[in-house]
Amino acid sequence: xxxxxxxxxxxxxxxxxxxxxxxxxxxxxxxxxxxxxxxxxxxxxxxxxxxxxxxxxxxxxxxxxxxxxxxxxxxxxxxxxxxxxxxxxxxxxxxxxxxxxxxxxxxxxxxxxxxxxxxxxxxxxxxxxxxxxxxxxxxxxxxxxxxxxxxxxxxxxxxxxxxxxxxxxxxxxxxxxxxxxxxxxxxxxxxxxxxxxxxxxxxxxxxxxxxxxxxxxxxxxxxxxxxxxxxxxxxxxxxxxxxxxxxxxxxxxxxxxxxxxxxxxxxxxxxxxxxxxxxxxxxxxxxxxxxxxxxxxxxxxxxxxxxxxxxxxxxxxxxxxxxxxxxxxxxxxxxxxxxxxxxxxxxxxxxxxxxxxxxxxxxxxxxxxxxxxxxxxxxxxxxxxxxxxxxxxxxxxxxxxxxxxxxxxxxxxxxxxxxxxxxxxxxxxxxxxxx
Ligand code: GLY
Ligand code: MN
Ligand code: MN
Numbered sequence: 001x002x003x004x005x006x007x008x009x010x011x012x013x014x015x016x017x018x019x020x021x022x023x024x025x026x027x028x029x030x031x032x033x034x035x036x037x038x039x040x041x042x043x044x045x046x047x048x049x050x051x052x053x054x055x056x057x058x059x060x061x062x063x064x065x066x067x068x069x070x071x072x073x074x075x076x077x078x079x080x081x082x083x084x085x086x087x088x089x090x091x092x093x094x095x096x097x098x099x100x101x102x103x104x105x106x107x108x109x110x111x112x113x114x115x116x117x118x119x120x121x122x123x124x125x126x127x128x129x130x131x132x133x134x135x136x137x138x139x140x141x142x143x144x145x146x147x148x149x150x151x152x153x154x155x156x157x158x159x160x161x162x163x164x165x166x167x168x169x170x171x172x173x174x175x176x177x178x179x180x181x182x183x184x185x186x187x188x189x190x191x192x193x194x195x196x197x198x199x200x201x202x203x204x205x206x207x208x209x210x211x212x213x214x215x216x217x218x219x220x221x222x223x224x225x226x227x228x229x230x231x232x233x234x235x236x237x238x239x240x241x242x243x244x245x246x247x248x249x250x251x252x253x254x255x256x257x258x259x260x261x262x263x264x265x266x267x268x269x270x271x272x273x274x275x276x277x278x279x280x281x282x283x284x285x286x287x288x289x290x291x292x293x294x295x296x297x298x299x300x301x302x303x304x305x306x307x308x309x310x311x312x313x314x315x316x317x318x319x320x321x322x323x324x325x326x327x328x329x330x331x332x333x334x335x336x337x338x339x340x341x342x343x344x345x346x347x348x349x350x351x352x353x354x355x356x357x358x359x360x361x362x363x364x365x366x367x368x369x370x371x372x373x374x375x376x377x378x379x380x381x382x383x384x385x386x387x388x389x390x391x392x393x394x395x396x397x398x399x400x401x402x403x404x405x406x407x408x409x410x411x412x413x414x415x416x417x418x419x420x421x422x423x424x425x426x427x428x429x430x431x432x433x434x435x
Pocket of ligand 1: 268381
C-alpha cells in the first residue's frame with residue numbers, strides 16, 4: 001500500500017490549525033550504528049512519518065502557522081555515489097512534489113534557514129527533551145535569532161512541546177491508518193496461525209520465532225513491530241522474555257507475543273497454546289480464566305467508557321479466577337483493594353496501539369482516566385503468571401498465560417482487528433490436530 005500523500009498533507013494542515021501561531025519542527029530518527037560501519041535497519045521517527053510519509057533519514061518537517069501557513073521539508077540532496085552504494089534518494093525537488101510540501105530544501109541549510117524562519121515568531125514547538133543534541137541545536141537557532149535583535153527581529157518567547165498536539169491527533173486513527181492497521185493485524189494473525197500449526201515437542205523457541213518472521217516478511221511486512229516473545233513453559237512467566245533459545249516440551253504451554261509492522265503500523269498479538277496440541281485440565285482451567293477476563297474487558301470497549309473500565313473488568317474476573325483455582329484466599333473485592341492479584345497479574349490490560357506498539361497519547365486527562373472515542377486503537381491483554389510456591393497448587397506451577405488482541409473503538413462498541421487467529425480451547429486444539 002503506497003503512502004497516501006494527501007492524507008499526510010491534510011494532517012499537516014490540521015497541525016497548523018491546532019498550533020494557531022508559530023512554528024513546529026519535527027525531525028526524523030537518526031541512523032543507528034550496530035557495530036563499526038554496519039547499521040541497524042533504518043526506522044523513521046513515528047511523529048515525523050505521521051506528518052511527512054517520507055521514509056529517508058536526515059529529514060525535518062517545519063510547519064509555519066499564522067500569516068501564510070507553510071509546509072517545508074528539509075531532506076538530503078541527491079548524491080550519485082551514495083545512491084550507487086545505498087540506493088535512491090529523492091532530493092528536495094522530487095520530495096516536495098511526491099510528498100506534497102509547499103517547499104523543500106537541502107538538510108544542510110537547516111540551521112541557517114531556521115534562524116530566518118523563526119524571526120518574529122511567537123512560538124516554537126518541538127519534542128522538548130527527546131534528544132539532547134536537538135535541544136542544543138534549537139537553542140542555537142534561538143540565539144542566532146536573538147543575535148539579530150538590533151535589526152529589530154524578535155526570537156520566539158514560548159517553547160512548547162510539539163507532542164501535545166501530535167499525541168492527541170495520533171490517538172484517533174484516520175481511515176488511512178486503519179487500513180494499514182487492519183493489514184498489520186491480518187498478517188500477524190496469519191503468522192500466529194502458522195506458529196500454532198508448526199509447534200511440536202522437540203522444536204525450539206527460535207524455530208517458532210523463525211516461522212513468525214517467515215510469515216511477516218513473506219506477506220510484505222517490513223519487520224516485527226517489537227522483538228517477538230516465544231516463551232515455552234516457565235519462560236512465559238518472564239514478561240519480556242526474548243531469549244527464545246529453549247526446546248519446547250510436551251506437556252508445557254507456549255506463549256507467543258508477536259506482531260508485524262506494516263506501513264509503519266504495529267500489530268500486537270499474544271496467544272498461549274499447548275506444545276503438544278492438547279491442554280491439560282489444569283492448563284485449561286487457568287486458560288479459561290484469562291479468556292473470560294479478556295471477554296469481560298472487551299465488553300467494556302465502547303465510546304464513553306473510561307480507559308480504565310476494561311482493566312477493572314478484567315481484574316474482577318482474574319481475581320475471582322485466582323480464588324477459584326486456589327491461588328488466593330479471601331473475598332474478591334478485598335483482594336482487588338489490597339492488590340493481592342498483582343502476585344499473578346502484574347501488568348495493565350492494554351495500551352494504545354499505532355505507529356508505536358505502545359502508542360502515543362495520554363491515558364488521563366485532567367487527572368481522570370480518559371473516555372474512549374471511536375477511532376482509538378488499543379490492545380486487550382489480560383494474563384496469569386504463576387511461579388512455584390508452597391501455597392500454590394503444584395498443578396499450576398510455571399504456567400504463564402496471556403491472550404492479547406487489538407481492538408478499534410467504533411461508534412457502536414468495538415471491532416477486534418486480530419480475530420483471524422483462534423483463541424477458544426476447542427478451536428486451538430482443532431487447529432493443532434496433527435493427522
Ligand atoms: N508486546 C508488548 C506488549 O504486549 O505490550
Ligand atoms: Mn501489548
Ligand atoms: Mn504483546
